[in-house]
Amino acid sequence: MMFKAISSIKVKVELKPVVDNLVFRLHYRYTYTIYMVSMLLCTIYDIIGDKISCMTGIDSDAYNDVVSNFCFIMGTFTVDRLHGVKIGAEAPHPGVGPQQPGDNVTFHTYYQWVPFVLFIQGVMFYAPHWLWKSREGGLFKQVIQDLSIRDYLGSDLRNYFGREERYAALSKYIYHHMDNHRDWAYSFFFCEFLNLGVVIGTLFLTDWFLGDEFLAYGVKVFGMIGMDPENRTDPMSYVFPRMVKCTFKSFGASGTIQVRDVMCLIATNIINEKIFVFLWVWLVLLTTVTSIYLAYRLLLIFVPYLRRLRLQMLVKTEMKHDVATVMKQASLSDWFLIYNLGMNMEMSVFSEFIHYFARELSNSTDTLPVDEKESMNL
Template sequence: MVFKAISSLKIKVELKPVVDNLVFRLHYRYTYIIFMTSCLLATLYDAIGDKIECITSVDSDSFSDVVNSYCFIMGTFTVDRLHGQKPGVNTAHPGVGPQQPGDELTYHTYYQWVPFVLFIQGVMFYVPHWLWKKSEGGLFRVIIQDLSISDYLGSNLQNYSGRKERFNALSTYITHHMNAHRSWAFKFFLCELLNLCVVVGTLFFTDWFLGGEFLTYGTSVFEVVKLDPENRTDPMSYVFPRMAKCTFKSFGPSGTIQIRDVMCLIATNIINEKIYLFLWVWIVLLTTVTSVWIVYRILTIVLPFFRIFLLKARANSAMSSEVSKVMRMASLSDWFLLYNLAKNMEKTVFSEFIQHLAEDLTPSTDTLPLKDIESKSIL
């Protein structure tokens, strides 16, 4: 009985009106969280051991600590010629083995910068949203006011007794501010374009950061998944080697320079390789989706009939003629405002409003001179 009584109560639920869209939220919400989580994971060295551990012939913990710190800061390297060869024959590990004069070396100095780069990239994905919120200043929320109600006294929105007053206020505002939101709309379009610039810039910057290997990193990994593990070259071991070489120079007991060619286990790369494989998939998908969305945005800007079609899809089919009347007097920025109003209203409520707005925008004959009314009736 208690639950039945509670379920019979009708509670007003007001949604926070928003102008942005799913693609926009993929950037400042989901991608931002992904990069910040990746930044945190890249610093969890304790979960896998020390960030780097080098094998030395000196039985001294302090000496080993110095070598570990030096190789982590200065970087390690692998021999390009030894990649793809079977470990245990000519190499101890992929890319790790005796080097010969003329061999090309790949130096790995990025891993100490990974958490910082991931953090900065995550912030960059949030910047367009921050710029939009600063420039928008809550204008849309003030305009729509309580018309964003999605559930009031049940599913019957006709019970929303205050909608007529809201319709009058909103219709009056729009009719008196036609084409006055151009700056507001184009700032949003600019932020959408900035989202595309950020994701494309992230793609190419990460490729540069990882030595030109990121653009093809994901496809290379997926291509070798089905191959025999004994006869394949793992792209992850090439971009993120778990074992690498490091040259450490020091003075011996007599003051002569001793050169030690040490082999180092880079434990942090065990996490980095997984992080960047996921980021590759996500960024490629996000770049594709954002590019398609920008094409859609360009179509809405240059094709008026496309804008009319989109607005009609947000209203009841019976309001098709009213939408056409409104759009004959509406600019691009007016359409953008109306379309976002439609997104934040129930379809029935927006249909009522668009009918109300069409009536307000239709010139009334009550204010025309008598001779003009007579001439119109003759025609």
């Protein structure tokens, strides 16, 4: 069992040590929360009012309820020709008006699925974190033990006077398990890149869900802000129309089929249009930040010199030569473990540990036979 080397250290966690970073948390904590809140907001009209109301011209509440429910379930539509025309003169509302032969129409059936799509996408953003925690299995928490930030001193000074015992246990563990944390480190790197895949996939999934209108949605919305309100086409009213048309067929008194063309108000789209504008901005920013960070991560993976510089930033100036000693024998996975130890320790504590660990590595290497020492330097 790989934890045996540090089993002598008593676990006491007051501040939870973490391996992930701010960019990782932007996905599973903040974006997940945003999607869950958005899911609740888009269902608010189910609680305080009607999600859709259709005007049939018939004074019968039962008939109007049937028509409204039918149009919500089966879908509504707008006439493409009537988008961009002068409202009040050529059409009462954007996309709403008499349909002529040959006119193209756009059907809107997505709004009943919006809460489900938002929930699924929120879970997608949480999935990489869940996968990482299941793969990590509490390894880092067990490794750092009482050397984490608040656990170092606490109210018990024995933690301070007994620190060399903890350094020895941690150094022994890392030395005897060097390059054995490859799966642990690579799993984290995979989940980081999976975050980027999730956010890009969410952009295209949402675009498909909204009829190929989402990728350019934010650009169109912000582009029309400075335009004349009477001569502009609101992209929000095109993607999320508030007034739509619906065709309802029923039997008349004589048994003949009656076709009624009705106008419907979709109240939920008043909230949906704002939600998706915010989601567009957030996803674009998140994609940009994640891409830049992963470019930085790739540099750390493929350029050992940058890994050493990054580790030197976590120690005192006089300990930088000890970092160089450690990095001569540390693989990528070893560096990742040691680097996260430094991120969860105070600088003075981590500097002492690096000095102790470098000394242990030097002593262990000096006692090796010549052929083994040469093989380690390859």
